[in-house]
Amino acid sequence: MRALRRLCARFFNFTANRRGDERLREEMKEHLTLQTEEYIRAGMSPQEAHRQAYLKFGAVEAVREDIHAEEGLPWIESVLQDCRYAFRGLRKSSGFTITAVLTLALGIGGNVTVFLVLYGVLLKPLPFPKSQQLVRIERSYSGGITVPAYSGTKALFFRQASHAFSAMTAYDFIPSHTNLVKGDGAVPISVLRVTSDFFRVFDMEPAMGRGFRPEDMRPGAPAVVVLSDALWRHQFGGASKNQQFAQRYFPNENPIGQHILIGKFMGPGFEDPVREIVGVVANVKQTGLDQPAPGIMYLPAAQIPDLETRMMNGLLGESWVVRTQSAHLDVLPAIRRIFMENAHAPLLSVEPMNEVISASVAQQRFSMILLCGFGLISLVLGAAGLYGVMSYNVARQTREFGVRMALGARREDMAGMVLKDAGVLVGIGLAIGIAASLLGAKIIGSLLFGVKPRDPVTLAAASVLLLLTGLFAAWWPARRAARVEPMEALRNE
Amino acid sequence: MEMCHAHVGKPDDGHTGRSRMKQKKEVKQGTLALMVLKTLDVLGPLRGYGIARRIEQISRDLLFVNQGTLYPVLLRLEQEGAVASAWGSSANNRRARFYRLTRAGHKLLETEKRDWEQTAAIIERFFEVKAEDLG
Numbered sequence: 001m002r003a004l005r006r007l008c009a010r011f012f013n014f015t016a017n018r019r020g021d022e023r024l025r026e027e028m029k030e031h032l033t034l035q036t037e038e039y040i041r042a043g044m045s046p047q048e049a050h051r052q053a054y055l056k057f058g059a060v061e062a063v064r065e066d067i068h069a070e071e072g073l074p075w076i077e078s079v080l081q082d083c084r085y086a087f088r089g090l091r092k093s094s095g096f097t098i099t100a101v102l103t104l105a106l107g108i109g110g111n112v113t114v115f116l117v118l119y120g121v122l123l124k125p126l127p128f129p130k131s132q133q134l135v136r137i138e139r140s141y142s143g144g145i146t147v148p149a150y151s152g153t154k155a156l157f158f159r160q161a162s163h164a165f166s167a168m169t170a171y172d173f174i175p176s177h178t179n180l181v182k183g184d185g186a187v188p189i190s191v192l193r194v195t196s197d198f199f200r201v202f203d204m205e206p207a208m209g210r211g212f213r214p215e216d217m218r219p220g221a222p223a224v225v226v227l228s229d230a231l232w233r234h235q236f237g238g239a240s241k242n243q244q245f246a247q248r249y250f251p252n253e254n255p256i257g258q259h260i261l262i263g264k265f266m267g268p269g270f271e272d273p274v275r276e277i278v279g280v281v282a283n284v285k286q287t288g289l290d291q292p293a294p295g296i297m298y299l300p301a302a303q304i305p306d307l308e309t310r311m312m313n314g315l316l317g318e319s320w321v322v323r324t325q326s327a328h329l330d331v332l333p334a335i336r337r338i339f340m341e342n343a344h345a346p347l348l349s350v351e352p353m354n355e356v357i358s359a360s361v362a363q364q365r366f367s368m369i370l371l372c373g374f375g376l377i378s379l380v381l382g383a384a385g386l387y388g389v390m391s392y393n394v395a396r397q398t399r400e401f402g403v404r405m406a407l408g409a410r411r412e413d414m415a416g417m418v419l420k421d422a423g424v425l426v427g428i429g430l431a432i433g434i435a436a437s438l439l440g441a442k443i444i445g446s447l448l449f450g451v452k453p454r455d456p457v458t459l460a461a462a463s464v465l466l467l468l469t470g471l472f473a474a475w476w477p478a479r480r481a482a483r484v485e486p487m488e489a490l491r492n493e
Numbered sequence: 494m495e496m497c498h499a500h501v502g503k504p505d506d507g508h509t510g511r512s513r514m515k516q517k518k519e520v521k522q523g524t525l526a527l528m529v530l531k532t533l534d535v536l537g538p539l540r541g542y543g544i545a546r547r548i549e550q551i552s553r554d555l556l557f558v559n560q561g562t563l564y565p566v567l568l569r570l571e572q573e574g575a576v577a578s579a580w581g582s583s584a585n586n587r588r589a590r591f592y593r594l595t596r597a598g599h600k601l602l603e604t605e606k607r608d609w610e611q612t613a614a615i616i617e618r619f620f621e622v623k624a625e626d627l628g
Contacts, residue, residue, distance in 0.1 A: 002573045002574065002575075002597075002601070003573075005572070005573055005574050006569070006572040006573045009571075009572040010572065020568075023590065024564065026588070026590070027541055027564065027590050028561070028564070030540070030541075030542065030587065030588075030589050030590075031540075031541055031542045031545070031560065034540075034542045035542065035560070056559070056560055057559060057560045057561045058559025058560065058561040058562065059559070059561070060561065062561070063559075063561035063562070063564055063565065066562075066564075066565040067564055067565050067568055069565075070565050070568050070569050070572070071568065
């Protein structure tokens with residue numbers, strides 16, 4: 001606590017450039033006067049008293065130095081001073097400096113961009129919890145559609161048949177469309193027909209209310225619906241940021257227990273019973289990772305809402321997803337066998353969900369690998385440029401190093417000088433490069449999913465990496481500077 | 494105690510010499526700070542000169558090599574919030590800077606005093622111990 005307080009005071013003095021020199025001078029003068037007077041009272045001559053008082057006080061300049069050291073943040077001051085010096089030195093060889101800064105900026109810009117992209121595509125977790133346990137099975141259209149793929153008993157059988165599943169669901173992989181009646185009109189809306197375990201398989205905990213239950217799948221069960229968060233916000237005016245755009249459907253904000261009507265005006269055969277909203281779940285990117293999450297409405301597959309669904313019912317279950325108990329790929333043949341025996345239709349594919357997901361970003365990943373390559377090349381170029389400039393500077397300054405060492409500077413100080421020069425260069429390059437990359441990432445952000453153009457963690461990580469690369473490149477010239485022999489350097493003149 | 498910058502502006506005399514110098518000064522600074530606090534506690538607000546004189550009197554001139562070393566200590570205590578200072582006028586109507594103990598300073602003095610007494614007591618016990626006591 002005390003140390004913190006002291007640091008604050010020192011930091012304040014440092015930033016405000018406040019120095020108590022005036023105060024100190026006055027205090028010291030007062031001190032010396034008092035001491036002198038006391039000696040005079042003790043019987044010394046004024047001259048002698050003055051001398052003794054000064055002797056007793058000690059070296060005034062040393063005290064001032066000590067005070068100054070305690071007052072502000074001297075080490076930061078000395079670093080700043082060194083940087084100013086480095087800056088002046090670099091200005092002398094401005095052509096080289098500009099080249100080096102530009103190559104560095106290029107390298108830095110390229111790399112920060114790549115980092116941002118890497119973060120977006122590789123480091124971000126996949127949208128489903130434990131997605132390595134999910135396996136997607138697709139049934140082919142071409143097989144006869146005489147046997148409905150979905151029935152409650154069959155699903156139950158599937159689950160009992162295999163201990164490999166902990167849950168399974170069938171749903172339309174591609175949502176169909178209906179409309180939502182609002183007042184006198186209607187708005188188009190996406191609908192996904194799912195079986196009761198859908199939310200369990202994808203581990204989508206309802207944010208409000210409940211998901212579907214097996215009872216909802218029985219014929220004649222009360223008509224229910226679950227909304228996605230986005231749909232609730234946009235169509236029903238849930239606590240949304242753009243309230244003014246949200247057409248408020250329900251005056252109160254809790255949708256659970258409210259009733260809605262869909263499918264009206266779509267012609268005969270599309271009438272749907274009034275449905276009760278039983279839950280709201282988080283958004284899921286149904287149509288691919290690079291698409292924004294649409295507002296979506298989930299209906300129990302067994303509650304056929306309209307003619308379209310009734311016609312499509314034979315196809316429902318074209319996509320099945322099971323959650324396995326382990327993440328091993330050896331369950332795939334078993335799953336394939338169980339489905340072959342029960343689905344009465346050829347299977348299109350049995351593949352882990354992670355592969356499905358990564359296939360949806362395959363194209364983006366290719367451009368990302370390309371970008372990575374460019375980024376690496378620019379980093380190497382930048383480092384080489386820095387190495388060149390620093391080597392040139394060291395060669396140019398050999399005599400200066402010699403003089404400094406002859407005057408007692410240590411070898412570490414020489415290496416430090418070179419590294420500080422490099423630090424200034426990298427710093428300027430960083431500033432330009434990061435500015436450029438923020439622009440670049442904004443453009444690339446439109447091509448790639450999940451890239452946040454201004455992610456501070458990524459920016460910091462990239463900056464640190466580049467700073468280290470820069471110092472690495474400057475290391476050899478710095479060592480050369482430290483090895484300068486003063487005698488030789490001076491003799492060369 | 495935080496590291497002090499004793500070596501600033503002085504010729505470099507190698508690592509061992511420097512660290513020894515630092516150590517000596519650190520001990521002194523800590524003790525000096527305690528004495529300043531106690532002096533202000535007993536006598537109330539004082540000028541820097543007054544504090545220096547009082548410490549000299551009590552320690553019978555053994556402590557100070559240079560009176561000037563008091564001022565960095567005062568600055569440090571002020572930064573830590575243990576003492577506060579303000580301009581005032583002295584008896585002969587001269588402008589002078591007066592230092593006084595703050596509430597935090599009182600607390601600091603109490604803890605430092607306890608620590609000091611504890612250390613002193615332990616050291617004393619070590620000196621008093623004889624071989625036969627341990628046998």
